[in-house]
Amino acid sequence: MPSRSTDGANHVTETVAAIVAAHRAGTMTPAQTVARSYQRIREHNDPAIFISLRDENEALVEAGRLTDPTLPLYGVPVAVKDNIDVKGLPTTAACPAFSYMPAQDSTAVTRLRAAGAIIIGKTNLDQFATGLVGVRSPYGIPKNPVRGDLVPGGSSSGSAVAVSAGLVPLSLGTDTAGSGRVPAMLNNIVGLKPSLGLISNAGLVPACRTLDCISVFSLTVDDALAALAVMAGPDEADPFSRNRPLASLATFPAKLKLGIPKSGQLIFFGDREAEKAYGEACKRWQSLGADLVEFDLEPFYETARLLYEGPWVAERYLVIRDLLASSPDAIHPVTREITIGGARLTAADTFSALYRLQALRRVTERTFAQCDAIVLPTAPTVYSTADVLANPIELNSRLGTYTNFVNLLDLCGLALPAAMRPDGAPFGITLLAPAGRDAELAGIGRVFHADTGLAIGAKALPQPPLAAVPAQAGADEITVAVVGAHLSGMALNHELTTLAARLLEEAVTAPDYRLYALDTTPPKPGMLRIEPDAGHAIKLELWAMSPAAFGKFVAAIPPPLSIGTIRLADGRQAKGFIVEPAAINGAKDISDYGGWRAFIAEKAKA
Incomplete structure (x- = not known):
């Protein structure tokens, strides 16, 4: 049976929700959808997106064996960042000398498979998930499908590009300092950064083990939440896992309070288009009924500086110190320069930073006592690949202006497309809230994204109609x-x-x-x-x-x-x-x- 969705005008089966519905209705089969992904990968012809691809026939056989159409991700093709274990495919973390063959799937992949997803390949990344640019890999630089001269964003570059380009409807990234949010903005897609410990990190190559989380890229918020729902849950194999049940998707609240920084506190590095787009996004929130409340952004900036100027760099050093000692040339020069500084930090440095972080957490908690969430630019500006290669550390750091503090403060985040600038670059915003409010962010973020009327991804696909929120038990039920x-x-x-x-x-x-x-x-x-x-x-x-x-x-x-x-x-x-x-x-x-x-x-x- 031929697919009803081609690369022409009819894009009815591009989102996760539409694909699952088509499979259940019998208008497409899981095997056809998987075959379509492989065909699109061949036609797109960017060898820097995937580090390894699963054998197509093997994936088709697995898709053909699916018999339960009630599975929430029934026959959905998924790409996985190559620092997350998938049995049968090497895990490289974008470093050939580090590569190993995992004996089993990561917990996240195990749960995706159980939900009916078909894993088709491992995607490129900034080596050892160190970077927000997507250019620090010996496997090449994935081309940004929205505007080709821009960096694809990192570290989850291949995962974001694969979704934006329509190769897969869903992919896994990771997010320690913004790696699941900055690429989402640069590729005009949704990036969901869950609460720490909500998704098990068992089978993940750590970057900063105390801050890492597996993230989700998709075309819509509903698709991202569907993937999060099947992966969420405690896991004895991960000592950092938390038993934090995911709440149900809620309707848009009647009285929504969103925090925005005090006047003059936002930084755009001279990018007037980004500054204008953020202002317009705030007006859109107001038109949706949100009350905007100013807050002090400076404690968040100070927290962000702790990430790379403080002892958390030592966590990155721990991951690759043996490789640094035995084969330093196997590590990307920029990654090596950043991580080697972790060897010089002392225990006293660590405790000093932990004390300061705890104080900053108390200060920022007061912000969230006054609002439901805060809304910030996902990144302050965009950069070309040429500019980043010429100035790799400074420009990378700028992209993390509004992302580096998030996991240190134990927040959840949702990166949303907000506008397409006149110069063809995408602009996005991120909703942030204390851990455990993932579903609340999804409930308000999905309405904002739909209200923009933006096409999704790089293929100018129309957004699907916003699905109704399922009925829920009342507060007293x-x-x-x-x-x-x-x-x-x-x-x-x-x-x-x-x-x-x-x-x-x-x-x-x-x-x-x-x-x-x-x-x-x-x-x-x-x-x-x-x-x-x-x-x-x-x-x-x-x-x-x-x-x-x-x-x-x-x-x-x-x-x-x-x-x-x-x-x-x-x-x-x-x-x-x-x-x-x-x-x-x-x-x-x-x-x-x-x-x-x-x-x-x-x-x-x-």
Whole structure:
């Protein structure tokens, strides 16, 4: 069946959401979409984007084996920055002498695959993720597809270019000092920098281990959040992982307060077009109903200076000190110059900087007590590749003006396209908020991006219509997940409706469960949680009810069922039915059906 989307006028299957919808509807198959990505890579013909590509036939076979259309990333091609492990492909960190073959996928890639994504290759980067320019790699410089003379941005250069150029709809980058945000601006795409610890870093080559995070590039905010949702979650393999459940996407708030710097504090290095574009972006926020509140940016600037002038450079040095000692010429000269300074720092320097950082955190917390988020330029200006090669350290540093402080202050961020300048360069803004507010940023950022009416990526694709935000439980309600006889139209659904519960949505669990047919009257299933990603995704429904109704409902649940916490495929959690392990002895395993309705329907045919 031919794809309905070509490089002509009809771009209906370019975003993650559209691709998944087309696969579920049968108008495209995962294998066709994967083949399309490989064909586009050949036609685009920029060998500096990917460091290694997976064998196309192998990827097509994996795509053909997908059988569960409910998977949230069903058949979506994904590119992965080459400092993140993908089994079967070398991890180089853009340094051939450092290259190794990982024995297993990183946790993030494992979760993407479990959600139906197809990994197609490893992308280029500033060596050892040190840089914001995308020119510090022995594998070449990816050409910026928006304006060819500009740097592609780094360090996640290949990942950002691959999405902007339409080669893949989704890619992974990393972000320690802005590497998931600056390339997003320079390529006119979305860059989501999650809260630290939200995505496991197991299988990531560290840059600054205490500050690193895996980031997401996509064409829309909704696509980025969908990817974040399947990767989010604690991981015992990463000691820096946090158990911080991702909230549901929220609607645009009626009273939104956004912080903007005091007059005269922003720096644009003489770029009047960037300064004008930021002012227009602020006016757009006001037109959307936001109240702009001024705050003092100076403590954020001081925090940013700590990153490369303080002891965190020693973390970068730790990663490559053996290589520096044995083969210094194998390291890019600029990367070598930056990281070697980490060897000179003392323990006293480290503690002095930590004390100052803690003081700055307290000061900046007061900013966020006055507003929901702050909005800054993603970068103060743009630079050509020629300019950066001539002045590599200073111009790189300038690009990090509004990004270097973010992880030191434990903030989450969302980089958004804001304008196309008259000179053809893209301009973007970044929303920043305290850790844990990732979904809140997405809820307001998606509305801003849609309101710009900007084409997405480098191919001048129209933005898709903004999808409605799913219904949610109110502040005084509890969300309950039901998997069996309490489903709509089933034998015990009346137990919900008589308590005035209301149906929110159909959903699916993470692939962490097994479903068993229990010997009960009326028939019911029992859902048992097993090891992460080792089970099946089970269809269910989410209902909302008052706390009083929830108490009555739970009190009436007979053994061997009980209420536990259910992990959903999109990273959310809800209270729901689980079964006592002892009760599954002799029970039929019906996990392959993917849900109670499918099992009952098949049983009715027999």
